[in-house]
Amino acid sequence: EAGVTQFPSHSVIEKGQTVTLRCDPISGHDNLYWYRRVMGKEIKFLLHFVKESKQDESGMPNNRFLAERTGGTYSTLKVQPAELEDSGVYFCASSQGWGNLHFGNGTRLTVT
């Protein structure tokens, strides 16, 4: 089975620009999570979708971040406008029910 895929793998943008990250979970996985790792710190929770509904978005840093999961399949995470502190690796993960998380390889975002 195909794993969790994320696109792009790298993105370099200037402060104030917009970036959209995409995640395709494993087919059939209802749970989709976004995480972020900044500068070697912990992998921090951003939000959790169950199908197309946001189950928990308590980790979203501010309203510059918008996540969607239309139709309960792939998800996008948009950062608009990007700030320097948004730089980091954004991981998407999916799971079926209470199963263990399956992570994508991440998108490395650099804001200059």
Added chain:
Amino acid sequence: DQQVKQNSPSLSVQEGRISILNCDYTNSMFDYFLWYKKYPAEGPTFLISISSIKDKNEDGRFTVFLNKSAKHLSLHIVPSQPGDSAVYFCASDTGNQFYFGTGTSLTVIP
């Protein structure tokens, strides 16, 4: 506020010896713990887990120990192999979200 802590950012071990990675947590409500392994440029992959009703779980060369009273868990790898060199993340699953530690970078020296 970090609820899962890995206080050792790095560890070096000789091949064949035991690697011990430690993790502490602060939330007494946590009842399920996992270890993930991460290679460079890849996402974390699940390694082993333990429920709070147990104090030990073993899978091949990997054993996780849980000390609930001390809010401490550890991952033992024995014997360590060069392919085990990676960053190891401790995590707790509350059923709604996972909390991760900062990771410990393990280097196994041939």
